[in-house]
Amino acid sequence: MKKNIIILLLMSLLFPVEHVCGEEMEKYPQLSLRILETTDLHSHILDFDYVNKRRTIEFGLSRTASLIQQARKDQLNTLLFDVGDVIKGNALADYVASSNVLYYTDIHPAYKSMNLLKYDAATIGNHEFNYGIDFLLKSIQGADFPFVNANIYVDDQNNYDQDDIHFFSPYIILNKNIMTNNGKEMLLKVGVIGLITPITAQWDKEHLENKVKIKNMQETAEEIVPKMKKEGADIIIALVHAGLHSDNDLKEKKGNNVKDVSKVNGIDVILYGHSHSLFPKKGERSSLQVQHHTGKINGKPAVQAGFWGNHLGIIDLTLEKKAGKWSILESKSTAKPIIRIIKEKKVPIVSPYQPIEYMMSQYHRDTIDFLKKNIMKQP
Template sequence: MNKTALAILISSVVGLTACSSSQNNGDFSAQLRVLETSDIHANVMDYDYYQSKNDITIGLARTATVLHNARAEVANTILVDNGDLIQGSPMGDYVASEFNKGNEFTTHPAHKAMNLLDYEVGNIGNHEFNYGLDFLEKAIAGAEFPYINANVYCLADCWQGKKEGENLFTPYLIKKTNIIDSNGKQRTINIGYIGFVPPQILQWDKQNLEGKVSVKGIIESAQKFIPEMKANGADIIIAIPHSGIGSSENPGDVNAENATYSLTTVAGIDAIMFGHSHSVFPSKQFAGVPNVDIENGLINGVPAVMPGRWGDNLGVIDLALQYSDNKWTVSSAKSESRPIFKRNEARKKVALVEADKDIHNAVKVEHAATLDFVNAPIGKATSDMFSYLTLVQDDPTVQIVSNAQLQYAKDQVASSQGESLKALPVLSAAAPFKAGGRHSAASDVDSYVQVASGDLTYKNAADLYLYPNTVVALKVTGAELKDWLECSANQFNQIDANSTAPQHLINWKDHRTYNFDVIDGVSYKIDVTQANKFDGSCALKNADSERIVGLTYTDQSGKAISGKALMAQEFIVVTNNYRAFGGKFAGTGAEYVVMEQPDTNRDVLAAYISAETAANGAVDPSADNNWDFLDINSSVALDIRFETQDSMTADSFIKTYAQRSMTKLPEQDDLGFAVYQIDLKAKK
């Protein structure tokens, strides 16, 4: 039966019979364990395709073992997935690549694995839309469990006969579930599930979704459907937002990307299984958030869990249920995230579980095909491309992406764009995608680009460019360009030039590394002694602050443009669809777009590597050092620190390529990162 129709049927039947069960007589109690996976990102195998080796820190195959153990401990369990499932690893890219060639799959390998684990329901994440709606429809059709989402609506040409204004997916489910009470007797409970995705999918995947779907806010959708679920017989309601914890200061933002904190204020929700931001909750990272109990995993008294990313944790919520006066209530709750590995006293990674061999066997064909896919040769590189220093100096892993985008954009503008654009300087914006993750979990210490010199394969291009973005170009003024960089500079904390105390340079808390855009084609310096002009969302904080100094464009004749002349100059900036349509940074948004190409940035990068290798024997990724920090004028000894990977490879790379004096400190931080002091008073 069509899964959407089946889901609607289940909801309707439960709504009619919710109060008619004869199994729930008298007063009694029961325990229910709710389990969650989230942000698997097609990491089914415990394998690092970028480094061609097994990896004990990732993979649904290992999460499954934690899951089996958690189920064995209690009588009643249910399992949900939060989304961001089908994209994010070379296996996901391989399946999408074959689909685009017309080689359709029967069941996506992620679902081959999940179909072995007895999921109740799956939620739709934002990355589910990355390969287009046709691919998504095909993918979820292979799941032996239903999918839900309450805030995406059909506009036109929707699947399964959906009409304009209807929910694209089943908004919620209410499933009659048998459980065993504390006396060993079987009872029934009607469990409601509702899912959400960030409204920003219309910006992030504009080329796949424009004119096809509309999206409403997470909170307004919850406020619409939660009462309806109660009226239709839901005894308890489990919300599954693909959304981070969000703001405790502005919980009323209807368009918030991260809205879990706000969801805890919506009456009727009994537990929240969330994700999206790749963090682990509960954890000490969230200790300072108002009304958050990290010991019991509660937000405003509501149990909640977020299990990291790539399968490194399993989310667990234990609900103590009470049945009295003909209704179920949650009397107490506690949540935790259970990891698949830990670090021992020597900070070495130690596996806590072995992989589930049934999952290995389920995807062995796709695993072998993925290995062939990623090991296809594309060229050679003259030097190593490691991202250990990408947050503190210009870097080859970002430089090679910019070089590829610049060459591609110049060719496109010269061959197919109007005369007014051909006269404009072309710049490139690129950011580090793998630079310590989000510095929130022990597994983040491995999240660095590690592409050695010599022969390059497609897996190296995928390591350098993690996402299946497409190439988009914008027309911006120099003034907009400067504010774009001002927001990017929010990556750094403000440094007190008169303090001798340790000061951490990287703003891990409020700025994602993939939002640290470096713009090539201009030169500039960043004055970290100044306050940030914008916050991590590019909202204005300090109008008079100026971190970007010396911004200069030099044309082919050697003429330098800066100051007021540069502010008035128009540029073409080539970037990706995520940035271009996001509208967050100055100069971005649909109104600035002048070129939108179907080619992915990763394929453009691979083609550039091949072309450079054919022409020159190898590609040279050396950083041109077009940006740097402004030297700090201080009369005191400054102790400025940054975090990066702790490895012999990182040590050697930093010793060879550091543009400033950097000193490694003897102790790692709590997550296992190496900590370095960096001299910002003078260049080497």
């Protein structure tokens, strides 16, 4: 009997690692999270080129939507965001803005399509203001997903910053039920903050002057992100409607490009747009800050999905929870195209997503009629 106890004691002394490993597996849960991005859709919902009046395989959310469906099939935990510039940019957009569409359906067809795809949140782009603030507010009312922007404030006509009020919700904390890698359901609090290039205030002066003011992106984020952390955000995603470089005619360049935002402590992931480029881009030269080969900006996973739905931004993350905190173990960023080139020929990778095609059919016919009438009106 004594002999057995001694053997057991010896065994536990010789193989303690096994026990620790088992506990560690429990202690440090890991999960895979896939974050999807569209940006600068400019009302290109269908794969239709209204300038040349023909179908195209090169753009259109109806095609990106099929990539979204595929990306969701391959991964259980996914989030979908849009980074702005949705309601201006083609004949469909002009038709909606110049007709009574919003009054008889209450939903902008661009947002109606995005509702079908179940976005988690979106931010505002500069072109959202092109038809005026009232049209924008009426349009976003029809979206089934929240909009966030932190650096657009109501212009209260005084010079005190302390009493300034945000024009939109500056951020949101999404409570997402996710599945860990060992099959346990957990709650992940995903903080989402929105930021826009302040040059919007100059470009859309006729609609924005004396109504709103737009502040520095980096400074605003530095003020807001700690609040999000306090509210329990496990991970913070920044939706940034600004390119890699400050807009050239912007007076206050410092703090107003994506690189500056990526320096803000607490921001974990960056989805950006506005400049219609790709990040990461194959073959593009990297710098110390902007690394196409790792898909990171200042060490943070980032993506930019081109424009008009020609790419889907994808960031795959592996997260680990240690001492109550989730952190990023691994990341992979991809700007996935909707076409590929085979023997110098453009070939579609996906076909259009039928629910969007069907839902858009009447709006499309009305847009074609609108174009005909407007051509006839011209002298």
